[in-house]
Each structure stands twice: as C-alpha cells, then as structure tokens.
Amino acid sequence: MRNDKFTIVYCTPALYSAGGTERVVSLKANYFADVLGYDVTIIVTEGKNGNSFFPLSDRVKVINLGLNFEEIWNVPFVKKILLYLKKQKAYRKMLRRELLRIRPDITITTLRREINFITDINDGSKKIGEQHLSRSNYRGVDNRYSNFFELSFFRWWKDRVVSSLMRLDKLVVLTDDAVSEWPELTNIRMIPDPLAIRVRNSSSLTSKRVITVGRYSYEKGYDLLLRIWSIVEKKCSDWQLDVFAMGDPTPYVKLMDELSIDKKRCHLNSSIVDVETEYLKSSILVQPSRTEGFGLVIVEAMACGLPVISFDCENGPRSIISDGENGFLIPPFDVETYAESLLRLISDENLRQKMGENGKQMSMRYDIDTVGKQWQQLFEELMQNDGV
Structure with missing residues (x-):
C-alpha cells in the first residue's frame, strides 16, 4: 500500500508569460508541493531559460525541453505543418523518456500538443486533462485570417480531439456549462480554478x-x-x-x-x-x-x-x-x-x-485550500481505483 504523497507531472507549453493557464498551473503546483507534500515536476516546451512569470516554489522542479513550437506561428502554412510534425515527433520521444524516468503517479496535461499521444505513453501514471478553454475555442482557428485549406485542416484536427479525451482517466473542466459541452464524454469532473491571490484588504471603491x-x-x-x-x-x-x-x-x-x-x-x-x-x-x-x-x-x-x-x-x-x-x-x-x-x-x-x-x-x-482539496480527492480516487 503506497502512501498518499504522490508524484505529479504537469505538461504545459510554458511558464514564462502572464497568461491565465500559467498563473493557475504555478499556483496549483505550489499548493501540491508545499501544502500536500507531493513531488511535483512541470515539463514545458517553450521559453529559453525556463523561468516562471509567477512565483514558483523551490520544491517544484521544471524541465524545459526547448522545442520552441512558437517559432512556427509566423511561417507559411505548408512549412508550418512540416515543422510541427517534426517537433511533435521529437516531443513525443522526449516526453516519453522523461515520464519513464520520473514514473509519476499522475500526469496532468493542459491539453496542448501532448494530448495527441500522452495516453499512449505506458509509464504507469493516471492521465488527467485540464481544460482551460470552452469547447468552441479549443483548437480554434480564427476564421477571419484563414484560407479554405487551413480551415479544412484545423477542422479535421479539431474533430480528432474527442477520441483523445475519451482515453484520459479524467477530464477536468472549470464550470458546469463546460461539462455539458462534452456530451460524448463520461470521464468529466468539474473543479474551478482557484483564487490566485491571498487577499488581505478590500478596495474602498472610492477611486474613480x-x-x-x-x-x-x-x-x-x-x-x-x-x-x-x-x-x-x-x-x-x-x-x-x-x-x-x-x-x-x-x-x-x-x-x-x-x-x-x-x-x-x-x-x-x-x-x-x-x-x-x-x-x-x-x-x-x-x-x-x-x-x-x-x-x-x-x-x-x-x-x-x-x-x-x-x-x-x-x-x-x-x-x-x-x-x-x-x-x-x-x-x-x-x-x-x-x-x-x-x-x-x-x-x-x-x-x-x-x-x-x-x-x-x-x-x-x-479559495486555494477549497479547490486544492478537490484535486487531492480526485488524485486519491484515481489511485484507489488502481488498486493501491
């Protein structure tokens, strides 16, 4: 019988920017490591120095694979596809190597590039997807700036996601509305994002x-x-x-x-x-x-x-x-x-x-303690179902 100090790996593109996903991943990683005592590693693909825009606990390890998918954003469409496939192949190989080395209990993906293959990596971990976008905006493409071929490709790409999400041990979404967006799925849990700041005061509401x-x-x-x-x-x-x-x-x-x-x-x-x-x-x-x-x-x-x-x-x-x-x-x-x-x-x-x-x-x-306990409960349920 193993103890409840789980080893957690987060897979997310980057930590260096001031986005909402970066903020939430940093916050929860800190909570898992500092409060729950978990062994936490974040694996990223972007950012040269691996630094986090938001505060990150010394107990949280960061592995930067340095694949730099972001460089393909502004290249012509055909070249973009070729570069993406090359980087995706390298990502799959490198992530598999790291997961087999770390042997986590739980692997969490923020549903970016690794969702296409992460459930095929047999490292023994439970796989959780963390959805930060609405379904209509997930893997979306801006219709204003895309030609017919780009639209056709992205629609095909987007349609593949349901089968990938079905293979996850759990898909975590942020609202009840988001649950109803995925009628095909039976593996959904709603856990909201936690409050990212510890508020000490209130505004006087007199400032104009x-x-x-x-x-x-x-x-x-x-x-x-x-x-x-x-x-x-x-x-x-x-x-x-x-x-x-x-x-x-x-x-x-x-x-x-x-x-x-x-x-x-x-x-x-x-x-x-x-x-x-x-x-x-x-x-x-x-x-x-x-x-x-x-x-x-x-x-x-x-x-x-x-x-x-x-x-x-x-x-x-x-x-x-x-x-x-x-x-x-x-x-x-x-x-x-x-x-x-x-x-x-x-x-x-x-x-x-x-x-x-x-x-x-x-x-x-x-509050982070309230939301953090919901994640702790989910982890424990998944591991108990694994017969541990």
Whole structure:
C-alpha cells in the first residue's frame, strides 16, 4: 500500500508569460508541493531559460525541453505543418523518456500538443486533462485570417480531439456549462480554478478608476471595451480606465485614435505580477471577453471587493456573476447596454459597495485550500481505483 504523497507531472507549453493557464498551473503546483507534500515536476516546451512569470516554489522542479513550437506561428502554412510534425515527433520521444524516468503517479496535461499521444505513453501514471478553454475555442482557428485549406485542416484536427479525451482517466473542466459541452464524454469532473491571490484588504471603491486584466487578443474583446469607454468617458469626465494585459497593444492604440479617446484617462499597460495592488486602487472591474473558459480575473477582483461587469459570453462569467447582485451580466455583445450599466455603477457608490460585498463573500468558494482539496480527492480516487 503506497502512501498518499504522490508524484505529479504537469505538461504545459510554458511558464514564462502572464497568461491565465500559467498563473493557475504555478499556483496549483505550489499548493501540491508545499501544502500536500507531493513531488511535483512541470515539463514545458517553450521559453529559453525556463523561468516562471509567477512565483514558483523551490520544491517544484521544471524541465524545459526547448522545442520552441512558437517559432512556427509566423511561417507559411505548408512549412508550418512540416515543422510541427517534426517537433511533435521529437516531443513525443522526449516526453516519453522523461515520464519513464520520473514514473509519476499522475500526469496532468493542459491539453496542448501532448494530448495527441500522452495516453499512449505506458509509464504507469493516471492521465488527467485540464481544460482551460470552452469547447468552441479549443483548437480554434480564427476564421477571419484563414484560407479554405487551413480551415479544412484545423477542422479535421479539431474533430480528432474527442477520441483523445475519451482515453484520459479524467477530464477536468472549470464550470458546469463546460461539462455539458462534452456530451460524448463520461470521464468529466468539474473543479474551478482557484483564487490566485491571498487577499488581505478590500478596495474602498472610492477611486474613480475602472480596471481590466487580461490579454491583447480578439477573444478578450478590448476593441469592444474601447467602444464602450468612448461612450462612458463623454459622460463622466473624472474617471479613468486602466488596462493591464499581455501582448501587443498597437491595434488598440490605433482604435483609440479612431474613437478619439482621451489617452490621459485611458491607459493600455503591460501585464503585471502584483494585480492585487491594482485591484485595490480601483472601483470597478470590466470584463469584455467574447469567450471565457472560466474568468479567474472576475474572482480575483471580487475577492478585492470590486463589482464586475461582463458580457454573458459562453461558460465562465455566468458561473460566477449573479446579475444584479455582485455585478452585471450584459447580453453579448451589446455595447450600449454595457456602457449604461458601467455608468450606473460609476454614479452609485452605494450600489458599488453592495455588489462588492456580495462578490467578496462569493469569492471565498474559490479559495486555494477549497479547490486544492478537490484535486487531492480526485488524485486519491484515481489511485484507489488502481488498486493501491
């Protein structure tokens, strides 16, 4: 009979960027190692130095295979496929070697390139998939920029994923809506993302500042946010909007110019590690996403006492926000209604305080100890079913 100090391996592309997956993987790896006493290794394929953008425990080991799949993003389509297949073959060989060396009890994949072959690696570990995107956005391709052949390839590639997910010992998704997205699967467990910050204080909600945190990408909807803000700023001359995001803000700077947005009151910042400080200096979180796998930023902001406004996009926000209680859910993608709701919160401090308090109470269910215990229970169930 083995003890319950399991050996865990995480497979994820990278740790060096400020993305949501990187944040959550780092947080859970730290919890598994420092609190549960597990032996934890993270295997990545990207990033030259292997450093983590977010704090990582000294007890967590990182193995960087240095395959650099990211270099194929901007090459012609045919060359991209050939390079991908070459790197994928190398990845399969290298990951198999590491798993056979480590012999983990549990291997967790964030469902990137290794999902195509990880269940074929006979290292003795239970295989868990961790899904951070909605089904429609998983292995998605942007229809605006792809020709017929690219679309056909990606649709074929996307259709293969169901058979791969069926072979996992468990697929973990973040919301009840996400469970219903996969009617073909019977191996699903819902465990939400944990709150990534230990909140010590609450915002006073008196600062005339609106905040959003994320990524400069089409999915995050900052083009919609700027259109919303172009309406709002004309009706409240003393409030400002601060965006903290990873990626290239250049297209959004251009849109600000087109919309004649006041750059003294609308700031497009880079991503930051200490998001708690920025939440506490703000009074409202705006989340303009077109799609969300979960909405960790919403939970973080609520934990700091902020009311939240979000489009009622698929999956995440509706599992966290109770419309009219701890924030507003806006019909997708109604810019005018969103602007009206934001103006309402801006003009009513009592409403901000009420929604902020409700959100803070709700956020407690996402505490790392609560979520971590759900993962611990899953690990123990899988290992018990293995006859240990």
